[in-house]
Amino acid sequence: MTGLEGKAGNTAGAEANGPDGTDLDGVEEALALVGPRTGQSAASSGPSHTRAAGDTAPATRRHRATPWPEARALAARIGRTTPRPTRRVKLDDALGQVLAEPLTALCDLPSFDTSAMDGWAVAGPGPWTIEGAGSILAGHGENEPLPDGTAVRIATGARIPPETTAVIRSEHARVDSAKHHLYGEREVIPGQDIRHRGQECRRGDQLLPTASLVTPAVLGMAAAAGYDELLTVARPRVEVLVLGDELLTTGLPHDGLIRDALGPMIAPWLRALGAEVIATRRIGDDADALHAAVTGSDADLLVTTGGTAAGPVDHVHPVLQKAGAELLVDQVAVRPGHPMLLAQLTSGKHLVGLPGNPLAAVSGLLTLVEPLLRGLAGGHDPAPYRAPVRDEVHGHPYDTRLVPFVYRDDRLVPLHYNGPAMLRGIAAADGLAVVPPGGARTGDELTVLDLPWATWPPWTPSNAHGGCFT
Numbered sequence: 001m002t003g004l005e006g007k008a009g010n011t012a013g014a015e016a017n018g019p020d021g022t023d024l025d026g027v028e029e030a031l032a033l034v035g036p037r038t039g040q041s042a043a044s045s046g047p048s049h050t051r052a053a054g055d056t057a058p059a060t061r062r063h064r065a066t067p068w069p070e071a072r073a074l075a076a077r078i079g080r081t082t083p084r085p086t087r088r089v090k091l092d093d094a095l096g097q098v099l100a101e102p103l104t105a106l107c108d109l110p111s112f113d114t115s116a117m118d119g120w121a122v123a124g125p126g127p128w129t130i131e132g133a134g135s136i137l138a139g140h141g142e143n144e145p146l147p148d149g150t151a152v153r154i155a156t157g158a159r160i161p162p163e164t165t166a167v168i169r170s171e172h173a174r175v176d177s178a179k180h181h182l183y184g185e186r187e188v189i190p191g192q193d194i195r196h197r198g199q200e201c202r203r204g205d206q207l208l209p210t211a212s213l214v215t216p217a218v219l220g221m222a223a224a225a226g227y228d229e230l231l232t233v234a235r236p237r238v239e240v241l242v243l244g245d246e247l248l249t250t251g252l253p254h255d256g257l258i259r260d261a262l263g264p265m266i267a268p269w270l271r272a273l274g275a276e277v278i279a280t281r282r283i284g285d286d287a288d289a290l291h292a293a294v295t296g297s298d299a300d301l302l303v304t305t306g307g308t309a310a311g312p313v314d315h316v317h318p319v320l321q322k323a324g325a326e327l328l329v330d331q332v333a334v335r336p337g338h339p340m341l342l343a344q345l346t347s348g349k350h351l352v353g354l355p356g357n358p359l360a361a362v363s364g365l366l367t368l369v370e371p372l373l374r375g376l377a378g379g380h381d382p383a384p385y386r387a388p389v390r391d392e393v394h395g396h397p398y399d400t401r402l403v404p405f406v407y408r409d410d411r412l413v414p415l416h417y418n419g420p421a422m423l424r425g426i427a428a429a430d431g432l433a434v435v436p437p438g439g440a441r442t443g444d445e446l447t448v449l450d451l452p453w454a455t456w457p458p459w460t461p462s463n464a465h466g467g468c469f470t
Contacts (some may be wrong), residue, residue, distance in 0.1 A: 079375020
């Protein structure tokens with residue numbers, strides 16, 4: 001199921017909304033929302049288990065949910081340890097990708113002594129006799145040695161004549177046109193305003209390590225260092241499978257049908273995480289079609305939306321069992337989004353099953369998909385950071401909560417409309433705050449999950465399709 005409301009019959013692990021849109025799950029969560037509780041830990045949700053895909057017993061699934069930090073760490077580890085193909089790409093195509101080998105200088109930078117300023121190249125002490133009426137310009141070959149006591153006009157970037165003592169900036173020089181003499185109006189220090197060969201790097205120096213992100217500045221440096229192509233990690237290929245017969249792709253909701261909120265959102269989000277989205281397919285509630293799509297895909301990662309609970313048309317678990325997949329994560333102790341899952345297919349590729357409620361699906365993207373894709377793309381895990389929360393945040397008794405927030409005066413301000421079926425809060429958010437079991441009080445520091453477009457630049461090739469990198 002994908003959309004803005006739950007599907008009838010999804011009672012096992014289903015997430016409901018309170019009157020204010022808050023994520024509720026029975027009496028325990030309702031009590032948790034009365035106020036923060038202490039003495040609870042993420043581990044209290046019970047140990048992590050790997051189970052057969054068909055095991056959907058409601059009485060045990062909650063207690064077998066993987067703690068949120070463990071689920072995220074596992075996804076990151078899988079991404080890092082999965083072999084990824086590499087490819088050589090032209091500089092014009094490398095933007096936003098990750099280096100698959102260190103970037104080493106192919107030449108000295110600069111490759112010859114150059115002038116750092118427009119001015120005069122001088123040799124020996126002054127005053128200097130001006131040689132010639134022209135200037136030494138950039139892009140020309142080696143010049144004749146400069147005789148002692150002489151000066152020649154020179155442009156920025158031009159090759160320094162042999163025997164040059166220094167460069168005097170135009171604004172620091174005075175010309176006596178009648179005598180063809182040049183005078184320095186400041187003390188001339190030998191070597192001033194000369195960029196000496198190898199000043200920035202020598203041939204063979206490592207400029208950047210493996211796994212560095214190719215930014216516009218990296219492209220410029222690579223070009224300066226002599227590169228026409230870069231060896232990069234191939235972008236992970238991802239296919240999105242949107243499940244649910246009740247979904248509309250156009251128009252207003254009517255007659256029990258709802259608009260598909262995840263189909264338009266997931267692919268751009270995945271591109272923002274550095275993936276190549278090869279297709280977004282609408283499967284509906286068809287177990288056979290889902291099985292064919294899962295077993296026939298050649299994507300590195302499959303992402304499904306909805307169908308991860310135990311309702312009559314929730315086919316993800318039975319299909320994975322039939323396909324011989326291994327469940328690595330089945331339920332995560334997080335609200336919203338706890339019915340998410342991560343499976344390894346017999347091909348060695350992976351599948352992430354996102355819940356059907358929109359904000360719950362976002363939780364799955366940040367919990368499982370983002371760290372997995374970052375590893376598959378060859379990137380590093382960003383250093384976590386924390387910030388104080390301005391307002392009290394109610395917590396779940398034993399699950400982590402992910403709450404949309406905005407920054408105000410360097411503090412996290414939780415947003416309303418944060419129920420699992422709502423996108424209004426996340427659409428306005430700067431990120432999500434990780435609220436530990438029991439909640440947070442005013443001033444507590446919470447871990448921050450940035451949204452990809454808030455931290456990653458919108459200048460990658462995939463931006464043509466509405467995304468940016470990670």
